[in-house]
Amino acid sequence: xxxxxxxxxxxxxxxxxxxxxxxxHVLAYRLVYxxxxxxxxxxxxxxHSYMGYxxxxxxxxxxxxxxxxxxxxxGGVRRRGRxxxxxxxxxxxxxxxxxxQEFLERWLAGASYPWWMVLQxxxxxxxxxxxxxxxxxxxxxxxxxxxxxxxxxxxxxxxERPPRVGLVPRWAALAAWPPRPRTLADGHxxxxxxxxxxxxxxxxxx
Numbered sequence: 545x546x547x548x549x550x551x552x553x554x555x556x557x558x559x560x561x562x563x564x565x566x567x568x569h570v571l572a573y574r575l576v577y578x579x580x581x582x583x584x585x586x587x588x589x590x591x592h593s594y595m596g597y598x599x600x601x602x603x604x605x606x607x608x609x610x611x612x613x614x615x616x617x618x619g620g621v622r623r624r625g626r627x628x629x630x631x632x633x634x635x636x637x638x639x640x641x642x643x644x645q646e647f648l649e650r651w652l653a654g655a656s657y658p659w660w661m662v663l664q665x666x667x668x669x670x671x672x673x674x675x676x677x678x679x680x681x682x683x684x685x686x687x688x689x690x691x692x693x694x695x696x697x698x699x700x701x702x703x704e705r706p707p708r709v710g711l712v713p714r715w716a717a718l719a720a721w722p723p724r725p726r727t728l729a730d731g732h733x734x735x736x737x738x739x740x741x742x743x744x745x746x747x748x749x750x
């Protein structure tokens with residue numbers, strides 16, 4: 545598989561990972577702080593003020609997803625191989641990204657080495673929620689990859705047509721001639737008159 549095809553596969557996976565991780569992040573704070581005023585105060589205190597730009601970030605991610613899908617379709621038309629969707633990437637990167645995000649949020653908000661973030665309920669619940677959302681993102685990425693392959697097959701005009709490999713052309717005989725008998729088998733030569741037949745011997749009986 546070419547580098548462009550592999551880059552398109554990662555470009556397809558990363559926005560889905562990011563979207564799933566952020567949805568789990570938001571849901572964790574909603575579960576821990578059901579009241580909107582308390583939740584808003586806690587988000588601002590822990591460096592989550594950037595969430596106001598979340599719709600813009602999701603729009604950029606959707607645009608990148610469309611670009612990746614188009615690149616996969618183009619690669620499929622050119623027969624560059626299928627782009628694999630790695631389940632290990634979805635199992636490892638979202639939890640690691642969530643933990644790093646929680647650390648950087650508190651660190652940029654003014655806390656000095658906020659290791660205590662692991663003790664907060666929002667971190668534990670958010671980390672657990674990463675797994676189901678990562679699974680959902682993996683299934684969506686796999687579905688989009690298959691759809692891209694199918695669209696590429698349609699564009700090539702070979703939907704569900706197995707490739708013909710190893711076929712040998714066979715020539716059918718339209719007319720058959722019987723084998724020519726040997727020229728000396730019936731007493732006739734190829735040239736000249738036929739050889740005279742031997743006279744029959746008649747026995748006279750008295």
